[in-house]
Amino acid sequence: SNGSNGQRSLESASLHFERHCGRESATIGPVGTMNEVLKMSPTPAASSLFTIVTANPPVSTDEIIQIMERLDTALTENDGLKWFNLLYLQVTQQIQQHPPQGGWKAPLWLNRLDVIFATRYFKAIADSLSGNLIPSSWQALFEARQRTGIDRIQFALAGMNAHINHDLALALLAINNEMHQGFAAGTPEHQDYQHVNDLLEAALPQALTLLATG
Numbered sequence: 001s002n003g004s005n006g007q008r009s010l011e012s013a014s015l016h017f018e019r020h021c022g023r024e025s026a027t028i029g030p031v032g033t034m035n036e037v038l039k040m041s042p043t044p045a046a047s048s049l050f051t052i053v054t055a056n057p058p059v060s061t062d063e064i065i066q067i068m069e070r071l072d073t074a075l076t077e078n079d080g081l082k083w084f085n086l087l088y089l090q091v092t093q094q095i096q097q098h099p100p101q102g103g104w105k106a107p108l109w110l111n112r113l114d115v116i117f118a119t120r121y122f123k124a125i126a127d128s129l130s131g132n133l134i135p136s137s138w139q140a141l142f143e144a145r146q147r148t149g150i151d152r153i154q155f156a157l158a159g160m161n162a163h164i165n166h167d168l169a170l171a172l173l174a175i176n177n178e179m180h181q182g183f184a185a186g187t188p189e190h191q192d193y194q195h196v197n198d199l200l201e202a203a204l205p206q207a208l209t210l211l212a213t214g
Helices: 002-020 044-054 061-074 081-097 107-130 136-144 152-179 188-213
Strands: 037-039 133-135
Touching: 044 061, 044 107, 061 081, 061 107, 081 107, 081 136, 081 152, 081 188, 107 133, 107 136, 107 152, 107 188, 133 136, 136 152, 152 188
Parallel strands: none
Antiparallel strands: 037 133
């Protein structure tokens, strides 16, 4: 299936990224579990990034985009995190600008899922900067973000791999525990989720091409 092919492509890209960094073992474990964790050391230049991701926790997709725009401004071009953040920003903007015909069927649910999902990314940044434990799914990107000789698209795919394969399942569990609306096929929530997947599939190739050639 297309989903299986996409999953294999992401895992292949992540493993290639890790080998480039001298790591032979993949970092993605079973969905919904926490892998081994890594404590990262803060750097003197980290204070502005930390403030961006912690000062005002987002409550809407608009606020998520604003935080990622501030991150994009603050991150330098030799920082690998910039390229995953840019990919995430561009895809989120595309999704926001292309709702389904007739509008979203479960807008409150979708907005809350966006917030929970993005917050896991922002928390990974904050924890890595402050020396707290981070899921090992994020380890390859944060450990290598200042290294040279790594293509921008590899940084973007490493972050995408961590965020989708690790964070998304946990975000879906969290929203189910919070809102108790279920997620069965045919429900408004599932229809909106599927539309987002379709938009993601359509937007990713262009965004990745830009990173690879821009």
